[in-house]
Amino acid sequence: MSSTSSPSDAAAAATQKLQDVVKDKLPNLPESKAELKAEAKAAASGGLAQLRSFAAGGFGGVCAVVVGHPFDLVKVRLQTAEKGVYSSAIDVVRKSVAKDGLKRGLYAGVSAPLVGVTPMFAVSFWGYDLGKSIVRSTSTVAPDGNLSIAQISAAGFFSAIPMTAITAPFERVKVILQVQGQKTLAPGEKPKYSGGMDVVRQLYKEGGVRSVFRGSAATLARDGPGSAAYFAAYEYIKRKLTPIDPVTGEASGKISLTAITCAGAAAGVAMWIPVFPIDTVKSRLQTAEGNVTIGGVVKGLYSKGGYKAFFPGFGPALARAVPANAATFLGVELAHQAMNKVFN
Template sequence: MSDSKEPSALKSFLSGGIGGMCSTLVGHPIDLVKVRMQTQASGTKPAFNGTFDCLSQTFKREGVRGLYRGVSAPMTAIAPIYAVVFWGYDMGGRLTRKHYDMQPNEPMSLNMIMFAGGFSALPTTAIMAPSERIKCLLQVQANEIEKGGKPKYKGMVDCGVKLFREGGIRSVYKGTFATLIRDVPGSVAWFGAYEVVKRKLAEAQGKEPGELSPLNVLFAGGIGGVANWCVSIPPDVVKSRYQTAPEGMYKGLGDVASTLMKEEGPGAFFKGIGPAMIRAFPANAACFLGMELSRSLLGFMD
């Protein structure tokens, strides 16, 4: 976001939530494909030959509803998640300005922006981790149903309740550290790339970043999303495997990583990179555009 003027915390919170909902609506079908490809068991014939084969099979077997399998968890959590993301980003920015004794409207350097981006992942993980756990389980469950298995979970709430009954809050939050490992560097890249592209576009057009057209914001947001996933995909693979594995299968994240390397090689850490990259541009473009437009509409809150 443009840092020429420091927004109110409430405005950042609300506009971030709207941006997150836009991102989910656009990107969930491809996210489903990513998770299904990441969690295919090694040593067996792959169920899908690639991103578009997975997308095609899912649509043929399950229709549009199947493409949005597991969407209830992220849609329920996405507004508060992205609200906290952008709130956390602004809090990180306030901390850096205070540390360097800067004025509220003084533009931050790129290093400060990246710090604020990384900082935003810290409070967000408290909401993101259980949402990701439930979403991944619901998405992978559909593969088992196709093989003749019976669904274990009836939906988001049922999944959360059963996880809690089986292992308490620890089970619901399984994969929290993996989520943090993914999201801190990913958020650094996300906000950093977005701001770099916005500033370059504004400079080329002789404008302020806040004066850019929606098309420019879409482009900058898309590039930010691609940068995020370039950094995030290996820890995301580990997270998906760990969160969807039966209890006791892995001793920890290190065990997941070593098993992947031993059984499937280094390429395993980049499973799902195709759908992740395909999803990254439109979903994040929609997120930042939704956020920027809603911030403009909420201008009376300044």
């Protein structure tokens, strides 16, 4: 004779299963004072790590601007100038220096990125660190704790989301000032904008906050995949250049600053290659007068020069990517090392 379970047994089993499911979904509550202290220490450590990433990213960004702004200026002027104004990147440099001198000619519009770059890069590296935490909590991580390149890429994409809120308005101000510098003024005529704050004031007066943040969607469309490629390439090359123990096959010793510089330079190139056409559209959108749309900018560019119209300034962008991003990651690593010496 076969045995059958009673209704009370079935109810008990169902209740236990429900309790197990709920227990898995609820956060683990500390059961002792020691466990509570351990969890508090872990939370504080994680918060401190993100704060350090924020500070290191800001310092790395300043390094990037100092090294890379002249290259960026050339790129933007090639992207936004009418056909025939400049014959090459060298022609941009020659005409800019001849008109405004070395300092003003090559560093026009530098105030906006210098003011904005610290929070911009700080938020980027903070967002990247936060993105890695999210990836670790939502996906399977290797036993050694290292994220895969795909997971690094996902964390990099996430970093662009909070960064866009800062990047879009500052880049709008930057490109407007850079383009203003290439216009020929009539005798006695003054530039439309006297500086970064004046640009913001006039943009807000003309179209409110929406005008100041014009190009935000294009900025995110550029920085999302760009940041994914950026951090993935950096981590991949960094791992390849890290010394490996021939016996265990595991990383042994610290990576050199030279290797970090090379990895940062390569990361910058990897970032620009897939998203440069989007950057051209963004620059045109942010410097155009009146009401314009992304679709209108794309159509206008293509009608003037086909696919090639989306790549003016590609050479200067890649030329800038090498030293600027090498300086960025070198600055970030040096900042981390300095903070480790002070706080550890």
